[in-house]
Amino acid sequence: MSKMWSISTTVRSPERLRAFLVALQPLVGKEWNRDSQKEYQKLLIKNRLYGYGSQQFYNGLPPDVVATINDVDAEITGTIIDRIIEAKNYQDFSMRGRQSINPLTKFGFAFIDNGILKITELGQKLIASEKDSGDVFLKSFIKWQIPNPASNDYSDDGKYDVVPFVAMLKLISEVNKLWSxxxxxxxxxxxxxxxxxxxxxxxxxxxxxxxxxIVKLREAQKGKTKADRKAMRDSYRRSFAVSFLGSSVQKEIDTHLKNLRDYGDNAIRYFRLTKFIRIRGNGFYIDLEPNRHTEIESLFETAFYKPKTFIDKDEYLGYMSDDSQPRLPWQTKDKLAGIVSEVYDDVSSLQIDLGLSVLSVKNTSEMSEAELNDYISELRALRKELQEQDNHVKSQPVESITDYIEQLENIFTAENRPLRLEYLSTMGLHALNDAKEIKPNYPVGDDNEPTSTAPGGMADIECYYDDFNMICEVTMLSGRDQWYNEGQPVMRHLRDFEATNQNAYCIFIAPTIHTDSAETFWIANVHGYKGSKQKITPITINQFVLILKTLKQIRKSGRRFTHDNLRNLVESIAENAESSESSDVWVANTEDILNNWSTDLVR
Structure with a gap:
């Protein structure tokens, strides 16, 4: 029976992979045995990378242990961890450490060298890439192949023979050609x-x-009703599964079809980080990134979708962990000069659209490969700055504000809702007009679309105005896990922001404000967080939509919405906590404050 490939079922979020690697650092240079494997799993628990916020993990744990885990300012001591292990009654705790390190060794970020644990040069780069790890994942994915000597999951009998990432690029390319x-x-x-x-x-x-x-299935669906198209797809999926698996056992087919979406979603999340693919069509289509055309075609020309041959596991792991291998096929002066030309065309086009002076292109004929790479990085950084300016311009028309409102009102039908909420919140804040800078902290692709949510340890969005500054934190969580994951981090991010920015506020946006989150923010506003009071304004997505609807009415009447209008609202809600006898009253008052603010502005 054939098996699908998957990126990782242990660490589904690319952002957490880096955190897993950071947690591994204290064990570097030690023998990788049952004791160190147990120690690694303990470090993951200690750093709240395993179990934190999971009700399944909390089942069977004493209440005081759960309370300690949930209090992110409290240390999870060795004694607490021992109590967790005892309560969970793990049969082989070291096995969990072995499972947790698997994705790190699988992609060349760590390896075991003669029994000793090491983090590779590529892994060190991932640790250093706090915000944008695209180049690191690219280097890993163009090498990861099936089968390989480091894994027994796939037979070496000719059935499996692929470099999944590059084969995916080639598949999209061929579909595009056939379709056009x-x-x-x-x-x-x-x-x-x-x-x-x-x-x-x-x-x-x-x-x-x-x-x-793919093209044949598309053609067959043309002219059919929605119901007929679905029936055709369902029938095709089942027959495809039977053929792929070589089995007609219903349970095996159902399991396969169920896993397809999870494996596919996970692959998209990871592969998107490379910036070689982009999401289009409101999140429903995955396409090649046109700004990486030269690099992608170079991979095809050199058949990088074909696996290499290795003598043994050590040779393969050495290849995966060696940052100098392979030599990227576009690392020639001619191809790099071509990339310079492509990126420069984007930059000059944006400068013209924004009414800016067009930058003169440098003479690349005498540049070395290293100088060309540096120049490409410089141009791409400039393009990103210009794209953010362009985002601000695009956010201003009433039609754009209407679009953000409609998308936010339908956020629960969107693909990748947390990421979409960060993006729409960013664009909504841009639309409010007169910020000096709206700075989202999510990594972006060459199209300036977010590739993943903002990494931990920093605010989702930073906003800078003439008279005040603000962070914006967003989440799609609405249950008690909202408080688990957002309560303390929001206050900590604001405190860090306050250290370098005066008159600092925070807007917290969620589908609903959970009572525990409200209580936490109310205490921070009324009594303080770590010695001083804060100004946190929790609002729902619908309330943020009302702010945008107010902006739309003002804009349609030809008037101007200023940052003072926004500050008045944020400050009124934050300061109302002081006069509210409880967090429940405060949250209830927010609706009235917002409605009165909106009415006063649009009258």
Missing amino acids: DRGNKSVGISKREFCLFVPTLINYRDISRYANE
């Missing part, structure tokens, strides 16, 4: 198509066949 040859606009592949065909692409020789299958 039929007179259609190329759009990449849909998320449904990705989840069905990409994790099951286990041999590069099937790329063309899969591309033809």
Whole structure:
């Protein structure tokens, strides 16, 4: 029976992979045995990377242990961890440490050298890349292959023969060509198509066949009703699963189809970090990033989708962990000069659109490869700055504000809702007009679209105005896990922001404000957090929408919304905590404060 490939079922979030690696650092240079494996799992618990916020993990734990875990300012001591292990009655606790390190060794960030644990040069780069780890993941994914001597998951009998990341790029490229040859606009592949065909692409020789299958299925659905299209897709998925698995056992088919979406979603999250793919069509299509055309075509020209041959596990792990391997096929002077030209065209086009002076391109003919790479990085950084300015311009028309409102009102139907909420909140804050800078902390691709949510340890969005400054924290959580994950971090992020910015506020946006979150923020405003009071304004997504609707009415009447209007609202809600006898009263008052503020502005 054939098996799909998967990125990682242990660490589903790319951001957490870096945190797992940081937690591993104290064990570097030690023998990797049952004792150190147990110690690693303990470090994950201690750093709240394992179990924290999980009701399943909390089941069976004493209440005081759960309270300690949830209090992020409290240390999870060795004694507490021993009580956790005893209460959970783990049969082989060291096995959990071995499972937790697997994704780190799988992608070349750590390895065991003659029994000694080491973090590779690539791993050190991941640790250092606090905000943007795209280049690190790219270097890893163009090497990770199936099968490989480090894994027994896939047989070495010819059935499996693929570098999944590059094969995925090639599949999208071939689908785009076939689709455009039929007179259609190329759009990449849909998320449904990705989840069905990409994790099951286990041999590069099937790329063309899969591309033809995707196009054939699209053609068959043309002119059909929505119900008929769904029936066709469901029937095809089942027959495809039977063929792929070589089994007609219903339980095996159901499990396979259930896993397809999880594996596909996870692959998209990780592969998006490389900046070689982009999301389009309101999150429903995955396409090649046009700004990486030269790099992508270079991978195809050199057939990087074909696995390499290795003598043994040590040779493969050495290859995975060696940052100098392989030499990237676009690292030639001619191709790098071509990339300079592509990025410069983007920069100059943005400068023209923004009414700015066009930067003169440097003479690249005498530059070395290293100088060309530095120049490319310089141009890409400039492009990102210009794209943020362009975002501000694009956010101003009433039509844009209407679009943000509609998307926020339908956020629960969106793909990747947490990421979408961060993006729409950023654009909504841009739309409020006169900020000196709106600075989202999420990493972005070459299209300036977010590739993942903002990393831990920093605010989601930073806002700078003439008379005050503000952070914005957003979450799609609404249950008690909202308080677990957001309560203390929001206060800590604001305190860090206060250290370098005067007159600092925080807006917290969520579907609903959980009572424990409200209580935490009320205490911070009324009694203080670590010695001094804060100004935190928790509002719901619907209340943020009302702010944007107010802005829209003001804009339509030809008047101007200023940062003073925003500050008055944020300050009124934050300061109302002082006169509210409880957090429940404070949250209830917020609706009235917001409605009165809106009425006064639009009258």
